[in-house]
Amino acid sequence: MYAQLVETGSSKLKTLDEMSPEERQFQERINDEIKIEPKNWMPDAYRKTLIRQISQHAHSEIVGMLPEGNWLTRAPTLKRKLQLMAKIQDEAGHGLYLYSAMETLGADRDEEIDKLHDGRAKYSSIFNYPTLNWADMGTVGWLVDGAAIVNQVPLQRTSYGPYSRAMIRVCKEESFHQRQGYQILLTMMQEGTDDQKAMVQDSINRMWWPALMMFGPSDDNSPNSAQSMAWKIKRHSNDELRQRFLDQTVPQLELLGCTAPDPDLKYNEETGHYEFGEIDWQEFFDVVKGNGPCNRERIEARRSAIDNGAWVREAAVAHAAKRQSRAA
Amino acid sequence: MHNVAQKTQTPLIAYLLRLGDSALVLGQRSAQLCGKAPALEEEMALMNVGLDLFGQARNWLTYAAELEGEGHDADHLAFRRDAQDFRNLLIVEQPNGDFADTMGRQFLFDAWHVHLLDGLTQSSDPRIAEVAAKSLKEATYHLRRSSEWVMRLGDGTEESHTRMQRALDNLWRFTGELTQFDEIDQAMFEAGIAPDPEILATRWKATVEEVLEEATLVRPSYDTWMYTGGKVGHHTEHLGFLLAEMQYLPRTYPDATVW
Numbered sequence: 001m002y003a004q005l006v007e008t009g010s011s012k013l014k015t016l017d018e019m020s021p022e023e024r025q026f027q028e029r030i031n032d033e034i035k036i037e038p039k040n041w042m043p044d045a046y047r048k049t050l051i052r053q054i055s056q057h058a059h060s061e062i063v064g065m066l067p068e069g070n071w072l073t074r075a076p077t078l079k080r081k082l083q084l085m086a087k088i089q090d091e092a093g094h095g096l097y098l099y100s101a102m103e104t105l106g107a108d109r110d111e112e113i114d115k116l117h118d119g120r121a122k123y124s125s126i127f128n129y130p131t132l133n134w135a136d137m138g139t140v141g142w143l144v145d146g147a148a149i150v151n152q153v154p155l156q157r158t159s160y161g162p163y164s165r166a167m168i169r170v171c172k173e174e175s176f177h178q179r180q181g182y183q184i185l186l187t188m189m190q191e192g193t194d195d196q197k198a199m200v201q202d203s204i205n206r207m208w209w210p211a212l213m214m215f216g217p218s219d220d221n222s223p224n225s226a227q228s229m230a231w232k233i234k235r236h237s238n239d240e241l242r243q244r245f246l247d248q249t250v251p252q253l254e255l256l257g258c259t260a261p262d263p264d265l266k267y268n269e270e271t272g273h274y275e276f277g278e279i280d281w282q283e284f285f286d287v288v289k290g291n292g293p294c295n296r297e298r299i300e301a302r303r304s305a306i307d308n309g310a311w312v313r314e315a316a317v318a319h320a321a322k323r324q325s326r327a328a
Numbered sequence: 329m330h331n332v333a334q335k336t337q338t339p340l341i342a343y344l345l346r347l348g349d350s351a352l353v354l355g356q357r358s359a360q361l362c363g364k365a366p367a368l369e370e371e372m373a374l375m376n377v378g379l380d381l382f383g384q385a386r387n388w389l390t391y392a393a394e395l396e397g398e399g400h401d402a403d404h405l406a407f408r409r410d411a412q413d414f415r416n417l418l419i420v421e422q423p424n425g426d427f428a429d430t431m432g433r434q435f436l437f438d439a440w441h442v443h444l445l446d447g448l449t450q451s452s453d454p455r456i457a458e459v460a461a462k463s464l465k466e467a468t469y470h471l472r473r474s475s476e477w478v479m480r481l482g483d484g485t486e487e488s489h490t491r492m493q494r495a496l497d498n499l500w501r502f503t504g505e506l507t508q509f510d511e512i513d514q515a516m517f518e519a520g521i522a523p524d525p526e527i528l529a530t531r532w533k534a535t536v537e538e539v540l541e542e543a544t545l546v547r548p549s550y551d552t553w554m555y556t557g558g559k560v561g562h563h564t565e566h567l568g569f570l571l572a573e574m575q576y577l578p579r580t581y582p583d584a585t586v587w
Contacts, residue, residue, distance in 0.1 A: 062368065069362035076577035076587040077403045078386045081359070082379060088362055089375035096368055134577055134587070184587075191586045301363055309366020311491070312427045315484025322483060 002060030002124040002148060004216040005288065006053045008227035009045045030232050035161035038104040046231055049224075050160055051105050052121075053233060055112040058098035059123040061091045063116075063298050067131040068140060076134060083180055084137060090173045097169065101162040117303045125284060128292030129210050135188060135196075135203035141181015143204075143211035143249070145174050150245040151215065154235040163233075182252065189256050204253070205261045212276070213284045215242040221281075246274050339515040340453075341395050342415060343522065345405070346512075346559055348388030349416035352406055353567070354437060355381030356574050357424055366427055373473060377434070380466035387459045407578040411567045418558040419502035421567045425495065428481050428488070432495035435474035435539065440506040441467045443531040447523025456521060475539045482543025493545055504554025506532055512559070 016024055022041050029036065036042055065088050072088065075081035099109045115121035126144055131137070152174065155167040185203075188196040216222060216238040228234035236244075250267075253260060264277035286292065358378030365371040389402035419437055424430050445467050448460035481492040509525035516522035533550070540547045557563065577587070 065371075066363050072359045072362050073356060073573050074576050076407070076584075078382060078389075078406055079403075080587055082382050082386075085359065085362075085375055085379050085382065089372055089379065092368055092371045092375065096372070099368075187586050193581065193584050195581055196584055196587075305364045305366070308364070309370075309427065311485070311487050312366040312481070315488030316480050318488075319480040319484040 002057045002064075002151070002214075003053045004056075004122065004125060004214070005222075006049060006056060006224055006228065008049045008224040008231075010227045013226055013230050027230075030159045030230075033157075033232075035164060036159050037161045045227075046233075047105050049228065049231070050163065050233060051102055051107045051112070053228075054098055054102040054105075054163055055107065055115070056122050056124075058095045058102060058112075059116045059121055060127065061095035061098060063123045063127045063302060064144075065091050066298055066301055067127055067129070067294075068137065070131045071134060071137050074134070075137070080137075080184070087141070087177050087180070090177070094166075094170050094173070097166050098163075101160075101166045104162045105160075113306065117299060117306070119290065119299070122288065123298075124214060125287040125292065126210050126214050127298060128287050128295045129206065130294050132206070133199045133203055135185060135199040136207065138181045138184030138188070138200070139203040139207045141177050141179075142185060142252070143181075143207050144214070145178040145181060146249060147211050147214040147245050149174050149178060150241050150248070154241075157232075157235060159232040185256055185258075189258065200256070201258050204258050208260050208262065209279065209283075210287075212242060212246070212279055213287075215239075215245065217281065217284070218279075243273055246276060250274050338395065339512045340519075340521065341392050342512050343516050344388050344392035344395070345415040346417075348385045348392060348402075348405070349414045350420050350437070351381045351388065352385035353414070353416045353570065354420040354434075355379075355385060356570055357420065357430075357433075361424055361430065377470050377473070380463075380470065384459070384463045384466070387463075391455055391459070403578075407575045411563050411571055412561045414558075414563065414567060414571070415561060416558055416563075416567075417502070417505045418555060418564055419499060419505065421558070421564060421570060422499065422502065423566055426491060427477075428491040428495040429498070431474055431477040431481065432492065432499050434470065435478045436499055436503055436506070436536065438467060438471035438474045439535040439539070440528070440532045442471045443528050443535070444523065447528060451522065452520035471535075478539055478545070479543040482540070482545040489544065492543065496540070496545055497548055500548040501553065501555045505556050505558055507550075508554070508556065510559065 014023070016027060019027060023043055026036070026040075026042060026046075029040075036046075068084060068088050068091075072081070072084050075084050099112070102112065103109060112121060116123065126147075131140065149171060152167050152171050156164055156171060158164045158167065185200050188200050192200075219225065219237045219239045222238055225234060225237060229237075250260070250265070262277045264275065266275055267273075268275050287295070290296075355378045358374050358381065361374050363371070365374050385406065386402050389405045393400045393402055393405055417437070419433055422429070422433055442464065445460045445464040449457050449464060451457040451460065478492065481488040483489070507529035509529075513522065513525045517524055537547060555564075578584070
């Protein structure tokens with residue numbers, strides 16, 4: 001999902017003729033769909049772009065635990081509690097896995113986490129929205145993980161080997177989360193009380209547009225995409241992926257018996273695609289810049305977890321050193 | 329509203345509620361720590377322990393509900409009883425505090441839990457023996473992890489040592505419930521369902537002493553005043569708030585039968 005507006009440091013694509021021999025060999029390897037591995041030569045901008053994208057992705061997994069953690073203590077049955085806890089644990093695992101992939105590029109996990117805490121690094125805009133009722137645990141699984149999967153399925157073929165392999169593993173778990181999320185909503189819509197059904201519709205009303213924004217700005221406003229596509233870090237445009245997500249999601253929305261908060265949403269018989277209304281891009285850029293409902297809370301929660309744990313980590317290091325000196 | 333105390337409760341049901349409620353309440357404390365761990369690896373571990381405990385709670389409470397024969401399930405017992413009907417140990421309902429409080433609580437409980445579950449694998453009740461065997465594997469990992477943290481914090485830096493000793497001193501008054509036993513524990517032992525409570529107490533003490541010594545911590549006296557009552561439903565002030573949060577949805581929407 002979870003990578004929006006990733007800077008590539010270049011707005012103009014070089015042709016093969018304009019490249020140095022190394023660059024050219026690198027680009028040809030990518031064109032031939034051969035994976036780039038950590039030991040291969042790569043342009044500095046490719047390395048930096050990947051570090052930004054993978055760290056953003058990892059941060060999203062970690063920050064993404066918070067809106068769900070908000071309901072973990074209030075999950076209404078033991079089964080739902082176990083499911084939600086397992087999902088959150090998977091996300092921590094994805095975060096760790098992605099940070100490891102990022103470290104193969106020479107980046108340092110702690111430094112990248114510092115960037116998250118002081119606002120230099122981004123994470124997906126979606127996690128800056130609050131989770132206000134239990135149905136949000138269904139909607140987050142269905143729409144947010146659903147959007148993530150649409151984004152990540154092509155990333156399984158991304159040009160950088162460790163990132164591609166991380167995505168293969170992550171996608172399997174995300175599909176499972178998405179089905180569980182949808183099941184939460186379906187159960188409430190099919191067997192629930194009027195209060196529960198209202199909860200579901202309210203949740204969809206709040207999450208619908210932010211989920212569509214997860215794919216990032218529209219193609220004509222996405223200056224970094226061309227370079228990312230040439231490097232095959234990114235394989236489809238934002239608008240293509242958004243459309244794919246919408247086409248698969250609307251029938252599921254109808255099956256729930258719910259509606260989208262979009263009066264312009266309709267099926268176009270000729271194109272075979274759903275058409276939708278204008279996204280509020282002002283809101284998107286506000287949230288990305290830090291002015292979403294929960295930006296401050298999310299960063300503060302992450303920062304205080306790490307700050308409050310400093311003495312614990314110091315103790316672990318000191319203890320390990322004592323053990324080692326006793327063994328020597 | 330479910331009021332267990334008013335119904336005829338066999339010693340076995342009461343005993344199962346003790347097992348299930350302690351796992352449930354400690355699981356809930358772990359859930360409250362989501363997103364607050366000192367490192368990502370610990371985030372995973374905390375969730376792991378919580379998952380195990382909720383799973384165990386579900387197994388014990390399912391059995392208790394079946395024996396009650398009122399047509400209820402584990403969720404009903406977890407979400408529709410009030411504090412006075414909970415039978416968990418007082419130590420598990422204590423607040424998370426800092427990481428030393430959290431790990432100290434976990435360790436003192438795990439050191440008891442492992443020996444208890446080990447004994448329960450020999451239970452004359454096959455259902456209990458089966459659940460205990462599965463839970464023992466999990467609790468063995470919990471104890472290894474919490475022992476390691478008590479040792480790291482106890483024998484780490486000056487600050488961590490001070491915090492760990494303080495946590496231990498503060499939690500110690502709740503350990504009486506781990507070593508003292510009442511007529512229900514005795515009845516379960518005599519029926520061959522549960523292990524000998526005196527042997528359990530001895531083993532708990534041995535594990536605690538070994539780890540605290542390695543951790544360079546001072547063990548408080550066994551003869552000090554102990555705060556007890558959890559096993560008969562007399563709790564500390566903390567449990568009510570924990571349940572208010574945990575039970576909020578089923579209580580606010582009592583007509584909802586599925587979630």
